[in-house]
Amino acid sequence: MNKQRKSILILVLALAVTAALFTAVITNAAGIGSVLKGGAIVLLVDKFGNGLNSTINKLTANKGVAVNEMTKIVPIISIGGGSYAGAAQVSGPASRVKLVQAVAQLETSFSGKTFRIKALVPVASKNTINNIKRVSGVGVSAVIDVRL
16 A cells, blocks of 8 residues: 555544544533533522512412412423423422422323323422332422523
């Protein structure tokens, strides 16, 4: 093999390796982006949860509910990927609402893909991949979209 062909072969191999590494970096960056988005949602829920809760209660005129009723803002976690999908207000008896750590979002379709179904389930853990346990007696009273 002559020197010029060797140089071209080395250049092509170097470009192929560079392209493979670049693809791996981009793929990992996409994963990091979803982790950062999830972290941002948790921080926003922690920082603005009380204000969001108060605003929703005013909107729905639920400020005067019985003492044993409570509302709380928690993150929504999409089941399947474990990624954060926004936030929700849950409501119910105080002893039950205090147990809620997140809302699990389960998704499916029906009749081909004519209908998209999302079930929102109050759960006792943010680790919904390994530990999905419904908190009975608590419902989802509002869904909060977060623009990042």
